[in-house]
Amino acid sequence: DIRMNGKIEDFMQYIFKDSLIKGNFTLTSTLMDLNQLMASSDTTAATPAAADTAAMSVVEVPKNIDFVLNSTIGKLVYDKIDITNVVGGIIVRNARLSMDNLKMNLLDGNMAMSGYYDTKNTRKPAINFDLNITNFDIQKTFNAFNSVQKMAPIGQYSKGKFSTTLNDLVGTLNEKMEPDMNSLTGKGNFKTTSVSVEGFEPFVKLGDALKMEKLKKMDFKDINLFYKFVDGRVHIDPFKTKIQNVAAEISGSTGFDQTIDYKWDM
Numbered sequence: 001d002i003r004m005n006g007k008i009e010d011f012m013q014y015i016f017k018d019s020l021i022k023g024n025f026t027l028t029s030t031l032m033d034l035n036q037l038m039a040s041s042d043t044t045a046a047t048p049a050a051a052d053t054a055a056m057s058v059v060e061v062p063k064n065i066d067f068v069l070n071s072t073i074g075k076l077v078y079d080k081i082d083i084t085n086v087v088g089g090i091i092v093r094n095a096r097l098s099m100d101n102l103k104m105n106l107l108d109g110n111m112a113m114s115g116y117y118d119t120k121n122t123r124k125p126a127i128n129f130d131l132n133i134t135n136f137d138i139q140k141t142f143n144a145f146n147s148v149q150k151m152a153p154i155g156q157y158s159k160g161k162f163s164t165t166l167n168d169l170v171g172t173l174n175e176k177m178e179p180d181m182n183s184l185t186g187k188g189n190f191k192t193t194s195v196s197v198e199g200f201e202p203f204v205k206l207g208d209a210l211k212m213e214k215l216k217k218m219d220f221k222d223i224n225l226f227y228k229f230v231d232g233r234v235h236i237d238p239f240k241t242k243i244q245n246v247a248a249e250i251s252g253s254t255g256f257d258q259t260i261d262y263k264w265d266m
Contacts, residue, residue, distance in 0.1 A: 001030055001031060002027065002028075002029050002032070003027070003028045003029065004025040004069075006024045006025030007023060007024050007025075008021065008023045009022040009023065014064065018064060019064060020064050020065075021065055022067070023065075023066070023068070024067070025068070026072075027070065027072070027090075028072045028073070029071075029073045030074040030075065031075045031077070032075070032077070033077040035077060035079065037059055057176065057177070058119065058122055058123075058173070058175055058177060060119045060122050061092060061095045061096055061097050062092070063095045065093075066093045066094075067091070067092040067093070068089070068090075068091050069089070069092070071086065071102075072087050073086035073087075079144070080144065081106055081107070081144050082106070083104045083106045084105045084106070085105045086102065087102070087104075088100060088101050088102030088103055088112075089101065089102070094120075095118060096116050096118040098115070099113055099114055100114055102114070106136075107136045107137050107140045107141050107144060108136065108137040108140060108161070109137070109161065110133075111131060111132065111133045111136075112132045113129055113130065113132070114129070114130050115128045115129030115130055116128055123175065124173065125173045125177075126170075126171075126173075127169065127171055127173060128169065128170050129166070129169045130166070130167050130168070130169070131164075131188075133162075133165070134163045135161045135162075135163060136161060136162055136164075137161055138155055138162055138192075139155070139158070139159060141155065141162075142155035146178060146179075147181065150181055150256045150258070151229065151234050151254065152234070152254065154254075156200075157197050157200040158195050158196065159195065159198075160194055160195035160196060162191065162192040163190075163191045164188050164189060164190045164191065165189050166186055166187075167187055167188055168186050169185075169186040170184070170186065171185065182232050182256070185229060187226070187227065187228035188226070188228075189224070189227075190224075190225050190227060191224050191225075192220070194219065194220070195219075195223065196217070196218070196219050197219075198216070202260065203216055203217075203218055214244050215243075218243050218244065220241050220242070220243055221241060221242040222241060223239065225237065225239035232255055232257065233253045233254065233255045233256070234256075236250070236251055237251060238250070239251070243266065248265065249264070250262060
């Protein structure tokens with residue numbers, strides 16, 4: 001359900017000449033399901049199940065609409081993620097959907113985002129975002145995003161919560177609305193007070209090699225690190241932490257191809 005009130009300009013030109021239409025609205029909705037908007041055109045949405053399982057396709061932002069939407073959405077469904085309490089500014093202009101400090105709750109935490117989704121090139125939509133994330137659940141985040149699975153495969157074996165700022169996230173999407181991983185660049189700061197990692201094969205092998213069983217299940221404390229990703233790798237600046245009360249300094253990188261290259265001083 002969508003309710004809007006506000007002002008429309010140049011309506012008649014839009015109707016008869018397909019020229020630019022302008023508007024400024026307050027938008028409210030209790031439920032907005034983006035999966036139904038993003039279902040592929042050759043898939044019918046006769047039932048909710050059909051919409052849920054349909055392949056994603058590019059949602060083209062109209063070039064002849066210039067709308068400013070001051071939005072409040074109670075629940076927003078995207079893929080398999082339920083997002084609640086969405087509040088902020090959305091601008092539709094020149095084939096670009098821009099977000100101005102859009103705030104929302106998801107994955108047991110909250111996020112504020114600014115940036116844009118641009119479909120001037122409908123085969124390769126462009127993205128550019130700044131994200132501020134607080135108290136996301138690591139397991140739920142890993143399961144929700146394919147990109148996180150490639151950037152941080154250790155997340156599958158981790159339990160805890162994290163906060164992060166991600167600045168200048170720039171890249172392109174493919175025709176299924178998935179990130180082109182090799183196109184992505186960005187940088188940020190990652191924080192967690194405590195995270196437990198168990199069953200991660202590199203740690204298991206490390207424990208066997210050093211004959212230290214406690215390294216097979218690691219508890220990291222008070223992590224505060226800076227990272228960047230470029231050329232298909234996530235690079236982590238040296239950071240200090242404690243592993244089972246052993247002081248450690250770690251640096252290195254993880255590749256989107258699942259290769260790792262780290263240096264540990266313990």
